[in-house]
Amino acid sequence: MAAASPDKGQLQGRSAIVTGASRGIGLATARLFAAEGAHVVLVGRDAGRLDAAAASIGAAATAVAGSVEDTDTIARATDAALAATGRIDVLINNAGGPPPDGPLVAMPMRDFDAALSLNLRAPLLWIRAAWARSMREHGGAIVNIASIGGLSAPRAMGAYATAKAGLLHMTRMLAAELGPAIRVNAIAPGVVRTDATAAVDYDAFARILPMGRIGEADDIADAALFLASARSGWITGETITIDGGTLIQTGRLKRGWQDDYGKGED
Template sequence: MNIEKTAQHFNLTDKVIVITGGTRGMGLEMAKAFAQAGASLVVSSRKADACAAVAAAIRDEIGTACIGVPCHVADWDACDALVDAAYAEYGRVDVLVNNAGMSPLYDKLSSVSRDLFDKVIGVNLAGPYRLSALIGERMAEGDGGSIINVSSTSSLMPGAKEIPYAAAKAGLNALTTGLAHALGPKVRTNCILPGPFLTDISKAWDMDAMSKVFEKTIPMQRAGHAEEIVGAALYLASDASSFTNGAIIKVDGGMSYAAS
């Protein structure tokens, strides 16, 4: 076995990666892993101070180039500005990770306002569309690249308390397939479908009740940890996935959807 050659498949040196929702949770773990694999980064989230802090930490602790650019991805003008900042800094983008998302709580279906519904669609679907269109077209005209969308198992199995979010993520799955056709063959577009993960969202869970659900529906009998998303992200960002396009990769511990 040629270990050096195998490792090279996952080497991201000289790659430029833009990641939204990159300042906490799974997004932060992906950003750190990309940097450790040699990539230069644009880390984005809505809060400028969080972007600046994460970018500085990556530069100082890992030693790779990283800038933080605040962006509310539901705002297409902000998406345009994020893209402009990335190309102004590095001259190109090789990988786009559409990770930003939101799933608001609501008491009943009719309590979801039009503004809130539009915001959920904007963050989870419209923003990824805009960024993928802007960056993906440039990738297709240049040396190619990879787009990674981060969806949710809710897109396949919506719960009663997450319907707008689930609908938006189902749209993201469809967007993945469509972009694979629209931007191929030079641009690969794939989707990671995380199951339940222990991130900021999980702080609101009734963990005793959720643990019982996990035991029944997930062979791993637990939720994932944020760092466990890294393997799929590195695969899709790197040359290791050179013939993977339009794929939806579940990272859910083997969740049984029928039983759920």
């Protein structure tokens, strides 16, 4: 767990909803927010894992199991946040992921629709609910967890990357629509050590990055805390890229991979 900031209590008395919170980035964010004084509503599909995650945080956490695409889940989670503090101060749209993916011109449209539903439509549903039930009156901060895939063209991930690119632009649109009382920002992580990236050769990938290491869930949680707190009070409609320098390696990856694997020629 990331250490609490020197001025612990940046979210004291506030209520936050974190989707995809049973593990990885979502759980790291929920833990940090609770350490900073927030009551956190954790949302995820795996009820057992989610309950264990909430129990690891303690009384400052409430678990709401269900699909983030389900309006009933959204209603129960917003109810829980309102019951805890009377408001919804922070929403972290973290749940997402690639369904079966591949070239856009060849994939079944049902797979493309699934990617849009989970990664773009669902975050909008959560934002609309938070706005209607609390933020319209009280204000708040929204952070959408996207991906550097939304800023690039990763191979065989066309639907996921397209959905994340849409999420980044929707962040800008909503920031324009909902300011000044509500701030909307995004984070675009690179490869982070989570269950979702377990197939990645972390050591080999880390060697080609300027930072020389793979991202950790706490790296993203720290940025989410900054965007959710008053410290970013004049920031809205922005995307923070946290990728260890992955995107700036464009044009240099070829040599890096050759050095690691001894393949090819300059």
